[in-house]
Amino acid sequence: MHIIHIATEFAPYAKVGGLGDVVQGLAAEQANLGHSVEVILPKYSWINKDLLPDLELTTPSFFSWEDSNKANALYSTSIGKTKLHFIEPVDNKYFDRTRIYGYPDDIQRLAYFSRASLDYLLLKKTPVDILHIHDWHSSLVAPLYKEIFAQKGLLVKGILLTLHNLSYQGICDPKLLLPIGFRKNSPYLKKMKQSFFSSSVNILKGGIDFSDKVIAVSPTYAKEIFSKQDSCGLQKTLEKNHSKISGILNGIETEYWNPLLDPHLSQNYSSKDPLTQIISAKSHNKNTLQQKLALSQNPRPLVSCITRLVPQKGPELIKSALARTLELGGQFVLLGSSQDPATELEFRLLAKEYADNPHVACILEYDEPLSHLIYAASDFIVIPSRFEPCGLTQMISLNYGTLPIARKVGGLADTVHDCDDENIPQNKRNGYTFQTYSDEALFSALDRALNDWCTDKEKIHKLMKIGMKENFSWKHSAEVYISQYKELL
Ligand code: ADP
DSSP states (O other), X not given: OEEEEEOSOBTTTBOSSHXXXXXXXXXXXXXXXXXEEEEEEEOOTXXXXXXXXXXXXXXXXXXXXXXXXXEEEEEEEEETTEEEEEEEESSOOTTOSSSSSOOTTXXXXXXXXHHHHHHHXXXXXXXXXXXXXXXXXXXTHHHHIIIIIHHHTOOEEEEEEEESOTTOOOEEOGGGGGGGTOOTTOHHHHHTBSXXXXXXXXXXXXXXXXXXXXXXXXXXXXXXXXXXXXXXXXXXXXXXXXXXXXXXXXXXXXXXXXXXXXXXXXXXXXXXXXXXXXXXXXXXHHHHHHHHTTOOOSSOOEEEEEEXXXXXXXXXXXXXXXXXXXXXTOEEEEEEXXXXXXXXXXXXXXXXXXXXXXXXXXXXXXXXXXXXXXXXXXXXXXXXXXXXXSOSHHHHHHXXXXXXXXXXXXXXXXXXXBTTOTTSOGGGOOBEEEOSSSHHHHHHHHHHXXXXXXXXXXXXXXXXXXXXXXXXXXXXXXXXXXXXXXXXX
């Protein structure tokens, strides 16, 4: 099968959160299954070329929409069996910025990218079996294909949209989409209207309406999005498209997230090692982390949180978890990257408040290598999300022998199973969960976790063993995606 992903992130070269991990992991596994897989990405000017030594200029100049002079260059390389293509606009600076998102012209930037991706595919003239688009960022590809490219002869057998996060939608004035080729009276633009009374269009809505299949990133999220609260205003659109929506749990790249091979750890370990060896390696990593972050080195339980700092991730409860962990005699490490100025300010103040506390470290940036060491060094990872489409941090931490303390929503509910819940088989229990979004509910899980750490090491070790043996690899999910593609062919 010839599969083309069109996306804005690809780990580790261009990553803000889980989207980058998912596109990379899914594409790699599909290629391992024997399919021809290509990923089209914007060529961000800051991409570390040292990590992509074989990146080559393969198409010096191709034009987006023939009656304009919008030339693009295309750079290509292969990572394993996956082909990557990076589109660089020649006469605009849309991707010559310091970040991936967060600019007033994000709509124009990503609309341009969607159009240029289709132009490139048309130029290439190779028939495409599946165009796989991701979130609102590349959702315009679906209506744009129908408006322009099907007629131009670009052969695509099916379009599949993955919903990584419904809360980002790309709402804008339709005028902003005219420059990429939509007609003023386009029926597709009309259908993308935010609501009957609104003059705005909603790009994600267009992706949902005009894709042939829509996949949410976990089975629970695929159900939750039909509720008023979690549909983020798209309830009607989702209901109308009910029959083409389903959920597939994300995987993780188990080669990359592997404590045995991870170059960022001070001591490697594996689920196959004897327990004493795992404990000793984790404690070595904990010492390294404590030294690195100037934390006191007393034996205390270490609770961490690795997250984007946005309202979705439960900032109020992250703060409460920090304070409660200290009350209970633990240490807390927060690695939080911000995209939201208000939340960032809150956490800058928090970091200041605890600056001299030897049991707290707040690192308010994106730091991939440090995240690996934290996964290995911690005893617990707290994930108190308001909603969580899938979540990867719980799966990574489980494979690193670190127990999640997670709110039972979305993909967290599908992957974290409470150790004290007698309705769950013993061999599936792997962490601590809570239901309600409140301090009390969070503490009911956090207190149990820290109490078990102090009084029942045997229980903790058993949970660690279960988590480390769980298989979150992409293999199964990639196969399910392929079976969904096959339905479209
Ligand atoms: P989301 O996609 O909503 O951000 P996920 O749990 O799906 O959340 O994925 C988060 C990914 O981003 C994980 O790989 C996690 O390790 C990584 N990550 C999140 N914040 C940071 C950070 N501040 N520094 C390094 N990695 C981070």
